[in-house]
Every structure is written in structure tokens, then in C-alpha cells.
Amino acid sequence: MMDPYLVKDAPLPYCKGCGHGLVLRAFGEALEKLQLPPAEVAVVTDIGCVGLADALFATPHTVHTTHGRSTAFATGLALADSVLGAARLKPVVMIGDGGAMIGINHLVNAALLNADVTVLVHNNFMFGMTGGQNSAFSPLEFVTATTPAGNAVPPLDLAQVLVASRASFVARKITSDHDLTDVIARAIAHPGFAMVEILELCTGFATKWNPLTGAQLKQVAEKAGYALGVLREERRPTFGDGYKERGKEARREGNKENGAGPRFAAGTEVAQRLVMAGTAGERVQTAAMLLGQAAMLCGLHVTQKNDYPVTQGTGFSISEVILSPEEILFTGIEEPDAVLVVSADGARELERTGMLARVAEETLVLADTDIHLPELRCTIQRFAFRSATGPKTAALAAVAQWLDMTGALPMDALWTAIEERFPKEMESTRASLGKILQTT
């Protein structure tokens, strides 16, 4: 055999009659037929007897991987090459039926992505290297080391799984098929994901325990309801096709984090630690962010910690904001300088976490009119944040009220922060907040 891809006359590390040797020869012939530059071929092998094939390849790259993951490594190689490289690399995975089942999601996702990967599934219906245990591909009644009375679980139809996964090339062949080489060559040449499942014999175990010969593989397929031949061959874009174009389209305008240089003088000379509590979806975090922006406009350091239940969008929403002339170290709040409570959800969470118990006599607590709060060390100051400005502006109204009362930052810093972030809502927001500020 004149084959520049495979090591010449290398003794195969397989049992006599093992299907792996036949597939390997067909694979070598397919490469010969395609005349691919060896440097553009990467043979990616899985674990098992099939994984011993690396040493038999003279010129292509070989990557021997972990069990079941070979397709995922090959996908990484193919995707990177297709988008970042020359888009010429052809990874070919050699995997057994055991590995195909462990890594079935890697096959499914490579098919969905239509990554330019070819997977040769060597299906000998069992685990050969480890002593002939049954696999997800074992036919019914198949005798293996772990199903001595015959396998009772029907075999997986991988080809159908991959057809359903929109694989663009799917074939199922038998080692003795005269066109095996041609189909493997077609699969490798196919631009996109290709899977060829090859039914073969494990002569180490399968043929010893089951009345099975090469001639009977077709009957095994029939009994399992396996379609044979090329089951799908169609062209559709690979993941790499047009990725760069899509990237350009998806590119967002500018950077939303505009740096804020100091434009105002802060009123506070010391750190201010605020806890804001409300309901998810009612823009508590946005109000906290605007306060932070306003503080940065005054040259202060800021940290903002947001907390919410595992499910986003329901239940409480808490923001802890620290504004400080000094660098902020600990970002938690042991004793708050101010607590702004704008919803019952928020109040309950503050009570649950013990934050309310840490309120000191000097703490400023501003709460919405109707919210129940336990007895605190300080006086609770009530405002109609929700009814005056609406639930989604209540948190910001509380921030404005706090600034108005303490002068920690000039009100103009807050207006500027709002104007920079939400220019269209500036007028209405300011009018809305005015209703609260006037009442005091």
C-alpha cells in the first residue's frame, strides 16, 4: 500500500479480524484519495483500542484525548482554525461506541454548530479494551461480559440522533462495504460536520460470545432498525462561515461606561454607607448606580453591591452603596449611615438578614409611607415615595430625598448623572422627584 499518511507496514495493535484495522485502512485510503496536505489533517483519537491508532499515522497531526471528549477537542481546533486561522484544518475524530455515548453532547453540539469536524464512530457494540462490557450500542440479546444472559436494553440509533441534531453529513456503513473508503473521503471533504458510523466486529469478545460474523453485520443493523448508507448530505453554513461578519453587525455602539471626572464638590468628608431596599424590577439597582455616578462626579470612590434572590426579576432587590473620599476596602456594611426602604419585599429582606438590627441611633432611615418596619434604634422618616413618583421611581426618589436632607452630594451631581445616563427621561424624572422634594 502506497500511503504517505499511515506508517508503512506497521503492525496493528489489534486482534486478528478486528474491524478497527479495516476502518484505519479505509481512512488512510480516503486521505490518499483526497490528497490533503498532511499538515492540514489532525487525527483526534478517543480512548479505547481505537485510541491506539495515533502511532500509526506518519504525517498528519495526532491528538490523543480523554474518553468521549475527542469530538469537543476537535471542535475547538476546527472553530479556532475556521475563524482565527486559515480555515484549512480538517480534524478527524476516531472514536468508539463507548466514547460516542459519553460524549454524545459533544457530537450533538458539533453537529448543531456545523463545525468542520469528521467523526468516525467505530461501533463494535461493546467495550473491547476493558474486557467486553456492554455499551449503549449493544444489540438486544447481545452477550457481553456484563450481560451474560443477553442485553435487554435496545441500542441507540446514533445516526438518527445526529440527523435530529441537524448534522449536515450522516452515514452508517459496514466494514465490509466496498465503498467505505469513498464514503469516508466524502465525509472528510464535506464542509461542515460529518459523522460516519461503521459497524464492525470485536473479534476479541463479541464474536466469541455471539454467533456473529462479518457477513451478519447487515442483519444486526436490520434487527436494530438501523438505516445504512449515506443518510444525509447537505450544504449549510459552518459556524466559522461569516463569524467575523456577524461580529461586526453585533458590535455595540461605543462603550456604555463613560468615565466620569469630578465636576462637583462632595458635601461629605467621610464615607457614607447606604442600604437601598426594594423590589426586583423596580429599578433599585439603577437608582443606586445613578447615586454612584453622582458620587464619582464629585470625585468620590464608590462601591455598589447588588443582591437579589436566585431568580432574577422577582422578590427583593437590595443595593449596598458606599461613597467615600478614601479608597474603599471592606465592601459590606456593618452599620449603615442610611437605609432607604421603598417596598415591603425590601423591608422583609432587611429584617431577615439582620441589617435592620444593625441600624444605629444616628442612622437615617427613610421609608415609604405604608411599609411595615419593626421598632428601630432611630426614628423612621416616612415619605410617599411610591404613590408620589410611582414604584419604578421610588428608589431614585429616596436617593434624592437623602441627598436633599444630608447634602452629602450636591443635587446637581444627581441631575447630571441622570441626564448623562437617561437624557430622554431627564425632564419627567426631575418633575417626578420634585413632587417628593417639595413635600419636605
Add this chain to the structure above:
Amino acid sequence: MMSTTQTGIQHERTARRQLVSGNRLVALGAVAAGCRFFSGYPITPSSEIYQAMMEELPRPENAGLALAAPDEISALTYCVGASMAGYKAMTATSGPGWCLMIETLQYGLMTETPVVVAVVQRLGPSTGGATQGAQGDVLLTQFCTSGGYTIPVFAPSNARECYELTQAAFWWSERLRTPVVLLSDKEVGMTLESIDVASFERRPVPERAAFSGIGRYVPYACEQLEEPPPFAPVGGAAKVVATGSAHDRDGKLRKNSPEVIELLVHLQAKIAAHAGDMAIFEMDLQEKAETLVMSYGTTARAAREAVNHLRAAGRKVSFLKLMTLFPIAAEAIEQAAEGCRRVVVAEENLTGLYASAVQTLLRDREMLRVNGIGNQISPLQIIEAMERAR
């Protein structure tokens, strides 16, 4: 490259600051380090890194590829494949996803494939608490390999360090051809901080040592056990033989030949030999201090604040913030503890995980572990624990 002390640049009040999270700065740090490939799977509290990379990498100036993986195993495995093709790669996850990645991480270690994994810790075990911070994965990231090989682990304590240490992670990953973990946590990753991003230094982009192209390529050639073999990409002109199985210099499967064992020793030797250079820390010692307070990650900030309070009250206390957790910055720790009777190690886990890793270094000193789960450890907690132990 960055070696010791003082990563923080003085914050000027005139700085143009942005409110930005540590997670976002991990992404920007990765881009600055030349990361070209990211594959992610969503998990709180690390999802923002994934989203930021999906936004950043496709930009023409970054010329990268970011994509969704169907699971965490695929996410890291795609990255290792891309790295084998020659592109710097990163993924990000949290504890539950990290568990799934350990298989492929070991493959990266064995095949000497650079890759960076950002692990943003949350409360465990199992799915634990998605939005609850913790520092419980420190030993899980370190001792995740069969054989206990040292995985370099860098731990930022604030947003700025997220940017800087992600670059350090890439630097060492490429320099030594090894997987590196950036170990963040929910508080560091998700807290927004006012940062002057424009003041960030872009450090030199690391490049792995490449095969010269002269002569036959020997994939696992290492002349010195302390240095990684020259790299050739899969898909390049030189034939690559890569394998996660025990191998000789040619990448041939061998069981336990002296050459195989030598190459396994090399995997550890190349990390150990550079431990000193890898050590990043902030040391603030006081003369005649009897106590050293040592911490990392989010808790280092509370520890620093506690030290400031104690000093204001006239106490002599030294402080050490570790940004390189592994390999252990032994020299720095020994230097900082010199003359101290007691070493306080504060960290947000149940039993003092990192303390247990450094205990042997501090044998003759009293060790005080300040631990807790379910809440950030506060400066007051640290001070009270120290007062009780006096």
C-alpha cells in the same frame, strides 16, 4: 513582568472613573493579554465574564472568537482545542462548573497546553448558593489533579486586580505552557467599583516559546526540566503529537519508562522553579509587630481595614495580602511572619482552607483562623477574633 508588591496605583481624585465590576475587568484583562478564544456556559456569579467576552472578542480590534458551549466540559475542551491550534484561550465558571472542568484541566496540564480558567466562587457544596459569595474552592482548584501537580492560582481582591491578575494568569499560562486558574469570588466579581480604567497598564502580551522550525519537531522535548518544550500548533507545518497519556518526548505512549517519569517530574518542576517569580502579594510590615494578618480575595479587604483600625488604636500589626495563592509565596509569607508570634489567616470558608495549606510554613507560630460562611467576613469579626485570642 509583575513580581512583587504594590499593584495598586494611587487613586487621584481627578481620575475619570467608571463603575465597573470585577467580572467585566477579567474580560478586559483577558483581551489585553491577547486572549483570542472564549467558550462559556452561564453560571452565577461568573456569567458576566462570558457575556462581556461575547461582546468584546468579536470586535475587529480584538479579532477573537467567543461562543456558547453546551456545558462546562465542552467549554473548557473547546478552549484547549483552540489553544492547541495556537490561540490564547479562556473560559469562566463557578464551583459547580469547575467540578466538570477538572477532567479537561488535567488534560491541559498533561499535554502542556496553556489555558486560563476564571473561577468565580460561590457558596457550596454542590449547587450551594448561586448568589452567595464564598472562598470555598481554594483547595478544589489547587488539588484537582491526580498526583497533586501545582496549578498556578491567582486571587484578585478588587476590580483592578481582576484586570491585572487575569493578565498575570495569561502570562504564566503561556510562559510555562500550563493551565492557570484565576480564583475570584462573588463579591470581587459582581461588586461595582469606581475605577479609572484609562489608567490601566497594558502589560506585554505573553507569547509561548515557539518551535524554531529547524530539524524534527519533538513535541515534548525539554532540555531542562524547569522549562516548557517549544510549541508548535496543530495545523502548522511541524507534525504535532499530543497526548494526555503518559508519554515520552516524542509523545509516544509509554507506561513508566524513566523518560516518562522524568516528563512527569518536569510538569511539577517547571512550576516550582518559577514559584518565586510568580509570587504576587502586597506586604505592609510593621517593626516589632507580634501579629501578622494574612488574607486573600474579598476577605483581604476586610483584613486590611481591620489592620488599619488596630494600628489607629496603637497596635503593631503586619499585613500580607496574597494575590498568588499557588505556588505558595513561601518566601513572602516567611518574611512577613518573621518575628511574629501569631499569624491570623482570614478567609470565607468553614475551616480555613488556605490556612491549612500554609500551616507547615508557620509551624512554630500560633495560627488564628478567622473563618465563616454565609456572609462576608467583616473587619469587626477579625478584630474580635484577635481580641478573644490575646
